Amino acid sequence: MRTSTGFVRGRAVIIGSIALALIVVAVPSAGADDGPRPKATSVYEGKIDVSDPDLKMVDGATLAAAKVLEIKQVVGDEAGNEQREDSNSEVKFSLQAEVLFGKDSAKLSSDADARIKAIAEEIKKQNAKKVRVFGFTDDLGSAEHGDVLSRQRAAAVHGVLSQELAAVGISYEIRGYGEQFPIAENNSEENRRKNRRVEVSFPRGTAS
Template identity: 65%
Template sequence: MRDMTYIRNQRTATRFVGRSMAAAVLLAGATVCGISTASAADGPSVPPGTEASAAPPVEVDAQDPDLKMADGATLAPAKVLDIVQVVEDEGGEERREDSNETVKFALQAEVLFGKDSAKLSSAANARIAAIAEEVKKQDAKRVRVFGFTDNLGSSAHGDVLSKQRADAVHKVLQQELSAAGITFEIRGYGEQYPIADNSSEEGRKKNRRVEVSFPRGEGGSES
């Protein structure tokens, strides 16, 4: 009798364990399915805003009121943007800037002068003469000659040297253009208006320059 009771208890325990395991599996399955279902619902398969839109119209309706100006409105006057084209030779010795209104040449001081000098070198005259030919080609009547230095040395010395160098270039231009009836404006700006970083020798070399600018293709004054 004792043995039969033991066997029945063992069978009951086995059935309990089996049911518990089955319940655990079902719960686990429900949890896994729950996670899977939640993951799919976390976000759409296609990010918002990237859904395919309607195809664009083949033709534009010219009578669409959204395309018409309000009554009494007028278009602004047409304006040509002043686009600047820059050309620089390989060594950076000469730089040319062309815009709709002006032409500007920038010559490095080392090309025109000796170190800390305002005396033109032997190769300088040919370069300045080439600029004079461009002035004639554009039929310019006003020419600006501006000198610049780097930030080494005193500011006062740079002001004087840059003006002396501008004067030297002006003298050659005046000889080349003596019959053209041109008005010149000559200034020395010293270390003002750098076009490169003065913290490096490469930048300072570009800043030591003389600029010659004049109107493009017009006989009047530069705007």
């Protein structure tokens, strides 16, 4: 014959077993997240009713004006001495200072004239009426010296262009930016060389 105490203990054991079973069922296995999971599809597989009035523009609405993307094309020689960048609106030549000038000098080298005259021919071809000539240096030396040197180099390039284009009637913008606007980090001689440059840019016109 069971005592009331034995009955209570037995019921407690049964209830405890049921609770343990529920806990075991509720906890997922340790490897459940290890396998691949099905990915939600990103493609709508239904049908679209093109005649649905909700897809139509409201009366009086118009589409925004089409925009022309700015496309740039950059070409240069293998040595990196000269680079040409063409966009929808502009042509820009970048000449490394070493091919135009001696070290720390604003006097044009013997090879400089031919390169600058070739740019002058492209300016004529594009029928450009405004030309920008900007000089740049690296971060060596004082900022003041770099500003002066870059301005002198830009002026030297302008001197050749103005002679070649004297009959065209062009206005010029000449500036020396020194070490401002580097195109590479000044952390190596190779990168500093890229920053020592003169840029000649002008609007793209209707080429003749």
